[in-house]
């Protein structure tokens with residue numbers, strides 16, 4: 519990478535992913551990096567912060583403690599503005615925070631992690647050409663294990679994508695992909711942790727049904743998913759090869775695999791990814807509609 523992170527990084531939306539990013543950036547922060555987090559609400563200390571997040575070292579701005587008149591922090595192209603709000607809150611968040619950070623001419627890198635929201639829409643909504651990068655991380659960013667995929671808009675010079683990659687490298691692994699793959703990424707790795715939690719829960723239920731104590735069943739199911747995933751990652755074998763290593767002819771595993779095939783595990787998971795990808799693509803309309811109403 520040709521650059522280190524410096525300047526202001528402003529995270530708008532201090533929710534699940536905003537908090538995880540703040541924590542990751544704090545871990546790699548130098549004196550040259552200033553992290554500001556913004557939320558429409560006051561801090562909610564009763565909510566758990568990701569391990570390693572030091573709230574006291576953040577600048578926290580909320581609707582109630584910042585006003586356009588007494589507080590503006592003009593951002594330049596050295597700075598980064600990351601939108602971590604829900605798609606339906608994007609327009610409101612730009613309206614509220616743009617005067618604080620951008621005035622009429624600020625030109626920071628704008629990163630959006632909003633599901634389904636194309637970079638073109640973000641360019642269209644900002645009144646001038648900020649560089650724009652879109653990213654789809656996942657909830658494992660909370661423990662620095664995100665699978666994050668990034669793309670830059672066609673108008674955005676490459677070094678901004680490198681900066682965005684450094685930011686998301688702080689919370690896990692990153693990949694670069696063409697923007698037309700981002701909805702599929704959302705359906706697979708963005709939403710994917712939820713599918714795996716269901717798998718863990720169901721495996722544990724199976725154990726409980728067969729007499730295991732609940733806690734042991736959950737711990738075994740979790741370690742099994744973790745170990746299986748690590749084996750794919752570390753050996754780089756095709757999952758089918760690894761599955762074959764578990765499957766003794768005439769043994770227990772093939773009996774279970776037969777059952778999973780009969781119940782349609784594979785088509786079910788494929789459909790889950792397809793449906794979530796399609797839903798992601800449709801979210802652009804939600805943002806477009808909000809923009810239309812605003813104009």
Ligand SMILES: NC(=O)C1=CN([C@@H]2O[C@H](COP(=O)(O)OP(=O)(O)OC[C@H]3O[C@@H](n4cnc5c(N)ncnc54)[C@H](O)[C@@H]3O)[C@@H](O)[C@H]2O)C=CC1
Pocket residue numbers: 530531532533534535536556557558559602603604605607610611612614631632633654655656657708709
């Ligand atoms: N939760 C996940 O696993 C993933 C979420 N995403 C995307 O990340 C975005 C955020 O998701 P979460 O962190 O789960 O949501 P969240 O609901 O936990 O956090 C959103 C935060 O934005 C704040 N907010 C709402 N309007 C605001 C405004 N006008 N100004 C400032 N802050 C405002 C809310 O108070 C809240 O704290 C969504 O667009 C989602 O599509 C992407 C990948 C994974």
Ligand SMILES: O=C(O)[C@@H]1CCC=N1
Pocket residue numbers: 633704708709
């Ligand atoms: O459910 C959602 O819309 C977001 C995007 C990926 C994960 N959560």
